[in-house]
Amino acid sequence: MRRLSYFLLSCIFALSLSVTAAGGGSVPANAQGRTVYLGGNAAGFLLSMGGVQVIAVGEVRTESGVCSPARDAGLKGGDLITKAAGIKIEDAGTLNQTLDAAAGRAIEVTVRRDGEEIGVTVCPVREKLTGKYKIGVLIRDTLSGIGTVTYLDREKGRFGALGHGVCDENNNLLGVASGKVYECSIVSVTKGVRGKAGELKGIFVGEKGVGTSDKINACGLYGELREDIDYSAYRAIEIASLSEAHMGEAYIWSTVDGIAPAQYSVSVVKVDENNKENKNFVLKITDSELICRTGGIVQGMSGSPIVQDGKLIGAVTHVFLNDPTRGYGIGIENMLDN
Numbered sequence: 001m002r003r004l005s006y007f008l009l010s011c012i013f014a015l016s017l018s019v020t021a022a023g024g025g026s027v028p029a030n031a032q033g034r035t036v037y038l039g040g041n042a043a044g045f046l047l048s049m050g051g052v053q054v055i056a057v058g059e060v061r062t063e064s065g066v067c068s069p070a071r072d073a074g075l076k077g078g079d080l081i082t083k084a085a086g087i088k089i090e091d092a093g094t095l096n097q098t099l100d101a102a103a104g105r106a107i108e109v110t111v112r113r114d115g116e117e118i119g120v121t122v123c124p125v126r127e128k129l130t131g132k133y134k135i136g137v138l139i140r141d142t143l144s145g146i147g148t149v150t151y152l153d154r155e156k157g158r159f160g161a162l163g164h165g166v167c168d169e170n171n172n173l174l175g176v177a178s179g180k181v182y183e184c185s186i187v188s189v190t191k192g193v194r195g196k197a198g199e200l201k202g203i204f205v206g207e208k209g210v211g212t213s214d215k216i217n218a219c220g221l222y223g224e225l226r227e228d229i230d231y232s233a234y235r236a237i238e239i240a241s242l243s244e245a246h247m248g249e250a251y252i253w254s255t256v257d258g259i260a261p262a263q264y265s266v267s268v269v270k271v272d273e274n275n276k277e278n279k280n281f282v283l284k285i286t287d288s289e290l291i292c293r294t295g296g297i298v299q300g301m302s303g304s305p306i307v308q309d310g311k312l313i314g315a316v317t318h319v320f321l322n323d324p325t326r327g328y329g330i331g332i333e334n335m336l337d338n
Contacts, residue, residue, distance in 0.1 A: 034336075037234035038312065039149035039305055040253030040261030042186050043161060044204045045221070047143045047179030047213060051082040051112065052095050056138040062125050069135040073122035075111065081139075082117070083110035091141045099124040099133045143174070146184055146202050148254060148303035149210065150220070150315040150335060152234060157225050159211060161303045163315035163330040164278070165218045173218060181210040181223060185259045192295035192324030200256060200300030219278060220303070220315075220335050240311035242273040242280060242331040252283075252316055254304035256294055264290040268308065273331070281306065281314055281329035296324035305332075 056077050059068045081089050084098045085107040098107070106123040124133035149161045161181070165173040182204040192198030213223035250268050253261045270282035283306070285296045294301075297319035304316040306329050315335060318328040 034239045035236050036239060036312065037152040037154060037231055038237045038253060038307070039151050039159070039161070039303065040255060041149050041259065042146055042184040042200065042202055042255040042300065043149050043210055044182040044184040044202065045143070045145055045147060045179060045213065046182070048090070049080065049141055049143065049174065050090065050178070051080040052089050052092055052139045052141045054079040054081065054137045055140055058136045058138060060125050060134045060136045061128050063128050067125060067136070069122050069125055070137045073109070073120045075120060075122070075137060076113070079111040079113050081109060081111050092139055095139070096132070099135060102133060104133065146200055146300040147221070148301055150303045150305050151312065151332070152225060152229065152231070154231055158222060159225050160220050160222050160335050162221045163303050163317040163335060164220065166216060166221070179213040181213055182206065183210055183259065186255055186257055189256055189294050189298065192298045192319060194322055194324070197319055197321065198295050198298035198324065200298060205259065219330065237307065237312045238310070239332055239336070240308070240313045242271070242333055244311065245271050245281070245308060245313045245331070247271060250306055250308035250313070252304045252306050254301050256290070266306070278317070278330040278334050279328040280331040280334065283316065283327050283329050285325040291325060297327040298324070
């Protein structure tokens with residue numbers, strides 16, 4: 001079983017995180033009176049980035065000295081390499097093979113930067129220690145972490161989770177191409193304290209998974225459910241519009257121990273239908289059991305569904321760094337069909 005920590009590359013869920021989100025608005029016409037199945041279960045995500053991301057630009061030690069082909073070519077941390085020497089790059093292995101095949105010849109590399117594709121010319125050099133051709137970059141091609149499934153849509157065979165995008169260390173929204181979503185068991189919790197967000201830690205359980213992810217944006221992570229999902233294990237619930245939400249008592253469903261979601265009491269202290277960053281709710285955790293175990297909202301609880309008056313109104317998305325018992329939530333209407 002694989003041990004995970006929550007998305008280190010995702011939102012450091014606090015006021016330090018901001019994600020560009022679709023604006024608020026009314027519930028889509030096809031969502032009125034719509035019923036989905038309530039999530040709250042922890043899930044482990046293993047996501048492909050649809051390329052190879054440059055984490056950092058460094059140097060290569062060669063027989064003739066130290067150089068940095070990547071820096072000379074203008075590559076930067078955060079760039080997503082999608083093509084090299086005319087070859088589609090989907091993983092680190094393909095990139096390394098392409099660099100070796102170039103054998104020191106200059107090649108054209110295509111990167112995605114700030115939503116635009118840019119072409120650069122880079123000349124790989126032979127590393128003295130390994131004999132392999134390098135350009136001087138630290139890279140990654142996958143992301144893994146723990147989050148919470150918000151809802152399951154039986155009619156469409158799809159799910160929604162997280163309630164926000166996945167960001168890198170510089171708070172840039174990442175465009176994740178595809179991935180696998182596994183059932184996850186929470187094995188430990190680091191409690192949140194003032195000034196430092198806590199986190200859930202867990203392990204994958206089973207090989208079949210919940211489904212496959214195929215879309216991520218500022219409103220959440222989405223994908224296809226496994227065909228043999230047992231819906232009897234989930235509760236059907238009606239969707240509420242933001243106009244139905246109000247200040248006062250509500251509940252969140254979240255998994256902070258093992259695999260079973262539990263209900264915890266919260267208070268909705270603010271409703272903002274028109275927030276352009278999808279911070280539609282300010283929540284206050286009031287459940288003494290949850291506060292005792294986690295300190296409040298912690299990393300990994302993103303996507304925990306918010307239920308008020310028996311209807312699904314949204315999902316937990318952020319925690320306030322200066323008060324882990326408070327956080328933001330997104331309206332479910334902004335997650336659905338996004």
